[in-house]
Amino acid sequence: MENLAKNIKHLRVLKGWSQEKFAEELSVTRSRISSYEESRSIPTLEFLISFSEFFKIPIDILVKKDITSAKDVSFIDVGNKRVLFPIMVNDDNENLIEVVSVKASAGYLRGYDDPEFIEQLQKIKLPFLPTGKHRAFPIKGDSMLPSKDGSYIVAEFVEDIKNAKSGVSYIVITKNDGLTYKRLYNQVEENKTFLLKPDNPNYQPYEIPVTDVLELWKFTCSINTQEYEEHELKLSSIIQMFTSLGVELESLKKNLV
Numbered sequence: 001m002e003n004l005a006k007n008i009k010h011l012r013v014l015k016g017w018s019q020e021k022f023a024e025e026l027s028v029t030r031s032r033i034s035s036y037e038e039s040r041s042i043p044t045l046e047f048l049i050s051f052s053e054f055f056k057i058p059i060d061i062l063v064k065k066d067i068t069s070a071k072d073v074s075f076i077d078v079g080n081k082r083v084l085f086p087i088m089v090n091d092d093n094e095n096l097i098e099v100v101s102v103k104a105s106a107g108y109l110r111g112y113d114d115p116e117f118i119e120q121l122q123k124i125k126l127p128f129l130p131t132g133k134h135r136a137f138p139i140k141g142d143s144m145l146p147s148k149d150g151s152y153i154v155a156e157f158v159e160d161i162k163n164a165k166s167g168v169s170y171i172v173i174t175k176n177d178g179l180t181y182k183r184l185y186n187q188v189e190e191n192k193t194f195l196l197k198p199d200n201p202n203y204q205p206y207e208i209p210v211t212d213v214l215e216l217w218k219f220t221c222s223i224n225t226q227e228y229e230e231h232e233l234k235l236s237s238i239i240q241m242f243t244s245l246g247v248e249l250e251s252l253k254k255n256l257v
Contacts, residue, residue, distance in 0.1 A: 001042055003066045009037040010068040011055055026050050065119065069096075096123040097154065099136040100179075109178040112215060126221075132156040134220060137171045139181045143198035144169065151224050153181055155217030162188050164216055172196065173215035174208055 012022045012033070019037075023030040028047060035041040043051070052059045061067070098121040100108055111117030124136070136152045147153065155171045158164060166185045172194070173179055182196035188210055197205035 001039060001063070004043065004063050005037055005039040006066060006068050007062050008033070008043075008051065012037075026054065096125055097129070097134045097136055098122070099124055099152070100138065102138045102150075105138050105179055109173065109175075109214075112173060126154065129154070129220060130156070135217060136223070137179060137181070137217070143200045143203045144181050144183075145200045147181070147222050148224060151222050153217075153222050154220045156220050158216040158218055161210065161213050161216040162186075164188075164194065164218075169199075169219040171215075171217035171219070172208075172213060173217075174212045175214060176212060177208075 012019070015022070017025070019030045019033045023033045026033075026047070027050070032041075032047070036043050036047070048059050048062070052062060057067075098118060100121060104111075104117075104121060107117070126134070134154055134156050136154045139147060139149070139151055139153055141149055153169075153171055158170070164170065164184055164186050167183065169181065169183045171179065171181050172184065180196070183199055185195040185197060187193045187195055187207070192210050193207045194210060194213065195205055195207050
């Protein structure tokens with residue numbers, strides 16, 4: 001019960017509440033909160049249920065896992081039994097993100113809703129990231145140039161997928177296809193679908209029902225794991241690459257040619 005005691009205190013402190021205020025919110029006495037936080041007594045089942053429902057965190061996570069590295073209480077409820085782990089920090093208060101390795105990506109569709117699976121993912125620090133819950137995913141193929149096969153896409157979790165922005169690239173987790181990275185166009189109001197469009201014109205866009213989407217992660221940045229070939233760094237190649245993305249680079253071309 002050591003983790004539970006630490007978690008109770010940590011979550012209360014993150015809320016900025018005194019023991020009195022916390023006890024009032026959960027309809028218990030202050031002395032009970034104190035005894036639970038100091039491991040002088042074991043919380044009752046009724047308290048655990050109330051505590052779990054209040055923070056939207058499963059009881060088994062509260063009991064088994066040490067979540068004191070979380071720096072806020074923005075746990076995201078994404079289903080009846082699912083919780084996305086909050087933003088984590090290391091001992092220097094630097095943000096940590098989970099990295100889904102190539103090997104782990106093969107099992108992501110089975111483990112995305114399993115806290116044990118997510119906890120075992122490698123973590124790295126990227127201090128320049130904006131506010132939000134981020135995760136790094138590997139991509140395969142060349143459908144999203146200039147991102148190359150083997151690159152990692154760092155993306156922010158989208159809590160309400162119906163609010164996805166058209167023309168923005170996303171990591172999309174679907175029931176049938178698993179993990180894919182595409183530019184998304186929101187067609188929810190028209191026909192309850194998303195149009196997924198590769199940036200590489202050699203690939204065709206396709207539609208998926210919104211109901212098939214399990215998770216949506218909005219692009220934040222990419223991490224290349226390979227060097228570019230010499231021909232890929234030529235100005236003409238770069239211009240062609242960005243033109244395929246609908247970016248106007250005429251001014252750049254004039255300045256550099």
